[in-house]
Each structure stands twice: as structure tokens, then as C-alpha cells.
Amino acid sequence: MNRSILPVLLALGLATGGCGNGQRKDDAPVVVSAIGGEARAADPSAGPLDPAERVLMGATAQGLVRFDATGQIEPGLAERWIVIDDGRSYIFRLREAYWPDGTPVTAAQVVRVLRRAAAPASRNALAPFLAVIDEIVEMTPTVIEVRLKRPRPDLLKLFAQPELAVFRTGTLDGSGPFLARAMAGGPLLIPARDPQRQDNATPEPEETVRLHGERAALAIARFKAGESDLVLGGTFADWPIVDPAKLAPANVRLDQPNGLFGLAVMLREGFLADPANRAAIAMAIDRAALTREVQPHWAPVETILPGKLDSAALPAQPGWATLPIAARRDAARAQVAAWRRQHPEPLVVRIALPAGPGATLVWAHLAEALVAIGIEPRRVGPGATAELKLIDAVAPYDSGRWFVQTACVACPDTLEALILAGREAPDLAARAQRIAEADAALTGDSSYIPIAQPLRWSLVALRLDGWQRNARAWHPLNHLRNETE
Incomplete structure (x- = not known):
């Protein structure tokens, strides 16, 4: 290449x-x-x-907080903050800051921008993870409070993202x-x-x-x-x-940041309607060979969660995780053969990938894996209709809920309900349990096929x-x- x-x-x-x-x-x-x-x-x-x-x-346009060079939280518009009410209230004291024309940044302006970003109708990429916010209020001209429906210890990492930067609407300039x-x-x-x-x-x-x-x-x-x-x-x-x-x-x-790099199931029809068939594709991929071909130090993965994070359990392992690649492909080949005895028509699986030589290398390994088990692969562009689509995304914060929700692209209602239960859990212990359940369910369903950590x-x-x-x-x-x- x-x-x-x-x-x-x-x-x-x-x-x-x-x-x-x-x-x-x-x-x-x-x-x-x-x-x-x-x-x-x-x-x-x-x-x-x-x-x-x-x-x-x-x-x-900085937010209330921002990231430093190491990826840790540092003050942005807020010079300091406290968390009270068992993690249900964040109170930020704003520092002295100015817009480009010299006028001061006020708490009312900050509140207005953050409310707009967190609104249910917002197209902000982080809006789905801000539903826990109950209210954002101006307490004084220099103090705002973010009230939550339930405690969220990882909220500051979301506020540090550029998507939650504070800017003046219309001009889009910040402080x-x-x-x-x-x-x-x-x-x-x-x-x-x-x-x-x-x-x-x-x-x-x-x-x-x-x-x-x-x-x-x-x-x-x-x-x-x-x-x-x-x-x-x-x-x-x-x-x-x-x-x-x-x-x-x-x-x-x-950089090899926490996030998702793998195939999301987009269409649950025909061959991919059966979890065992979806698992067959997951088993066929030689992750170590794929990542090594692109970059020798790129880390392959086989789980949705990169670690325990805020889940009540360690990352769920697929049932085939202990098998060597040869045994995995034998099992996958048998699964495909059983399907094709009942469905003699050509078995085609489309995979949506971005452009670029690295994507072509990944495609070559995915295509080889599918052909090896009796499936005809077909590459399509990222916006085309496909049975599988590559997700390559860095996690904005360290919560298992981001991983399970982002991996669940075209999940059935039962899995969606499990993920929603994590968002609506009344306390952190219940939330951790719901995240673990969603991780296990998604893994068992093969709704998402992990391949590697993101590479940057x-x-x-x-x-x-x-x-x-x-x-x-x-x-x-x-x-x-x-x-x-």
C-alpha cells in the first residue's frame, strides 16, 4: 500500500x-x-x-472548564466550582472575561448558550448525554448553577468539550x-x-x-x-x-484514546437478523493482523468497554473470546454454511467505510475475513445503505453509557430500553448496574463488533x-x- x-x-x-x-x-x-x-x-x-x-x-470559545495539555480539567470561564447535594448540583463562579469587543461575559449569556446546547431539540453532538440536566440558572451576575436530575460525577468532562464552548450567537465569537x-x-x-x-x-x-x-x-x-x-x-x-x-x-x-473503533450493525435483516450470524462475522476478523498492517502499535480490542469505567462489572467478553483465530473462523464458517443450506441465494454484506488508504487496508482485512467464511463483502461509502458501518469515535467522557449508547446504532427496543435505564437510574450504584447489563446485552446480541481502540x-x-x-x-x-x- x-x-x-x-x-x-x-x-x-x-x-x-x-x-x-x-x-x-x-x-x-x-x-x-x-x-x-x-x-x-x-x-x-x-x-x-x-x-x-x-x-x-x-x-x-472556552467553556466553563477546558482541557489542559494532559487531558485533565482546568478552569475556563469558571475560576472555581463546587459540587453539592450528593452530586446533583454544580455551582460555578465565573472569572472576569470579555468578548472580543471588550464587553464583559455575563452569567446570563453563559446560561443562554448552555441551555440551547442541552435542549432536547438541539443538534449538538453531546445533547443526548446532557439529558440529566434539569435546569441551568443564573444565581448572581457571576454565579451559575447546573442542577441535575441525578448525580453525574463525569459532567465536567462534557463541559470541557468544544461542543459546549460559550460563544455569542450570531457572531460565533468567544472569550x-x-x-x-x-x-x-x-x-x-x-x-x-x-x-x-x-x-x-x-x-x-x-x-x-x-x-x-x-x-x-x-x-x-x-x-x-x-x-x-x-x-x-x-x-x-x-x-x-x-x-x-x-x-x-x-x-x-x-494517541490511542478511549473510544470506539468497530462495526455497528445497521440492518437486522436476512443473515444479520440472527445474533449467531452477527457473531460469526465478529469471530472471522483477525484483529491483531488488521491493526498490525496499519500501525504495528495499534491496540486491537474485543470488548465494547475499554475497562470497567463506571460499570458495575468488568467489560463483557464475547463467548468466542478464548478461541484462537483458526477455531473462530471454523465456527463462523460452519454458521454461514448452515445458513446458506437454507438460503441458497448469494450472501452479500455491505460495509460502509470512509475514504483513504488506511480505510482500504482495513477493508482488505475485513473482506478477507468475510470471504474466508463464505460471505461476499461489498465496500460502500460512509453515507450509503449498508449492513455494517464503521464507527471511529473518541469518547468525550469516561462513562460506559457513552460506549453502549454510541455502539447501539440500530438496536431493537429491548436494548434501547436497557441503555435508557442507565440514564434514568436514580443513583450511581443503580446506574453502574444498568450499564453493566447493557454492556452484557449488547455483547451477547453482537449489535456492535469491536476491532480496536481509535488511532489518532x-x-x-x-x-x-x-x-x-x-x-x-x-x-x-x-x-x-x-x-x-
Whole structure:
């Protein structure tokens, strides 16, 4: 695969020319490429954000809290907070903050944006996980309270996501940590005025950021030519084009965050109407070979949950987990053969995958697995009708409920009810039990076929000594340099 795409990379100038390996002068603006579409302001309540839009929103519109370089919670608009009433009430005291025109951010404005994001009709990607919020109220001009129907110890991680950043509707501008100035090719980000500092002088060039939203090949070419310092948002789909660029190993960084990478059952018809048949497909996949082909250190998985998290039990194991791959395929082949004796027509399973050479490598292994057990595989695009669809998503917070709900794409009502029971559980102990039950039920039903942890990659210039791997694969632009944190 690498040999087949090398001519493309050579045409882009990746293998020759440029300064090499993204090393730029330390007194220049930090240039960042976010893999995705155009880096533009977008309203999270109008629909899911593109990866480049998430980077811009996270840089220009902080939430009540935000993530630091290690993926831990730090203050954002809220300078401090307390949790009372057995975890059913979060009270945030806002710090002094300003909109780009110099007017102060008020509690009423924060409340209005968060209510809109959490509304049942919101198209915000996190809205399904905010149903626990009962009310968001302004207590004073600098204090707000988030009242919950039930305790949720992981709420702060949701509030730190760019989807819950606080911005002014209409203009989509926020209070920092950067202010955006429109420029050709992508915005220039300038540090916002810090009311806690006496000296708010004009920032040095290296304190500013030029942000580009572009496809992976162009981002790698820019970095290779020494015209950028950072590439963010790389996934498995584009990973195979990194190696032919011949970048210094110190510049190539991998994250393997918690999340889901696997096949969701989209149509429960014909062959896939039977859980045993769905399990046959799960058994046929050689996960270790698949992940090793794409990236040798990519971790394969066989469970929905990555660990116990907030479940009452360890991750549910499928019944075939103890079998070696040869025995798994023998059992799967027998299951398919039994079906085909009753249904002699061609057995075709469509798999929806994204574009990209990494996706083609994954497809090759999935196709080989299905052919080996007597199924004709067919690849389709991510928006096409398919029996199976690849999910590649990083978990926004550390709850088993996110995993079971996200994995359950086209589940029957009985499984949906189990997942809903976790959301509606009256206390944390009951919630943990409901999550464990949903995990076991989804695993037994083979509603989702786990393959691996998500894979994310970045290209990082050595001048960005503040960049750190973390379990969120989220790298804030205000934490790229240690001396400016």
C-alpha cells in the first residue's frame, strides 16, 4: 500500500525539498494544520462539528472548564466550582472575561448558550448525554448553577468539550483563549486579553497561531516543507501516507484514546437478523493482523468497554473470546454454511467505510475475513445503505453509557430500553448496574463488533514542547509551548 501511494506523495513534494521535518524558527507564528474541512466558525447546536471546526471553536470559545495539555480539567470561564447535594448540583463562579469587543461575559449569556446546547431539540453532538440536566440558572451576575436530575460525577468532562464552548450567537465569537482574525487561507489566532495580567502588550509572533483546515496530504506536505509546526486530527484512514513522507520519528506522535473503533450493525435483516450470524462475522476478523498492517502499535480490542469505567462489572467478553483465530473462523464458517443450506441465494454484506488508504487496508482485512467464511463483502461509502458501518469515535467522557449508547446504532427496543435505564437510574450504584447489563446485552446480541481502540496521529515540531499525548487525543492550541502556559 505504501508503494502504491508513493507517487502521489512525490507529486506533492513530500519526499524531496523543503526544510524537512517541520522545523521552523522559534520567533515565528505557530502554524497549525487541522485535518478536515475549512477552519471556520460553526454553531455546535446546528449539527456535529468538523474536526477543523472543533479546533477553532476550542481555541476561541472556552467553556466553563477546558482541557489542559494532559487531558485533565482546568478552569475556563469558571475560576472555581463546587459540587453539592450528593452530586446533583454544580455551582460555578465565573472569572472576569470579555468578548472580543471588550464587553464583559455575563452569567446570563453563559446560561443562554448552555441551555440551547442541552435542549432536547438541539443538534449538538453531546445533547443526548446532557439529558440529566434539569435546569441551568443564573444565581448572581457571576454565579451559575447546573442542577441535575441525578448525580453525574463525569459532567465536567462534557463541559470541557468544544461542543459546549460559550460563544455569542450570531457572531460565533468567544472569550478566548484566542481571538480569531479572518485571513486568506485560514484565521490568525491572537491571545485574548487576560484581565488577570497587568501587562497586555502586543503579543510576540510566536504567541500567535495561523490555523489551516485541510486534507491530510496537504497538511503533511506543508509540515514536510517546513511551512507548519503542527498537524492535528490524523486518523487511521490517512496514517499510511505518513511513513513515505520520511519525517523524523521525533515529529510523529500517536494517541490511542478511549473510544470506539468497530462495526455497528445497521440492518437486522436476512443473515444479520440472527445474533449467531452477527457473531460469526465478529469471530472471522483477525484483529491483531488488521491493526498490525496499519500501525504495528495499534491496540486491537474485543470488548465494547475499554475497562470497567463506571460499570458495575468488568467489560463483557464475547463467548468466542478464548478461541484462537483458526477455531473462530471454523465456527463462523460452519454458521454461514448452515445458513446458506437454507438460503441458497448469494450472501452479500455491505460495509460502509470512509475514504483513504488506511480505510482500504482495513477493508482488505475485513473482506478477507468475510470471504474466508463464505460471505461476499461489498465496500460502500460512509453515507450509503449498508449492513455494517464503521464507527471511529473518541469518547468525550469516561462513562460506559457513552460506549453502549454510541455502539447501539440500530438496536431493537429491548436494548434501547436497557441503555435508557442507565440514564434514568436514580443513583450511581443503580446506574453502574444498568450499564453493566447493557454492556452484557449488547455483547451477547453482537449489535456492535469491536476491532480496536481509535488511532489518532499528529505531526509536532520540536519547538512545541508543551504537546502531550493524552487519553482524549485533544491538544489545545494554548498549551503547545511550555513557556507560555
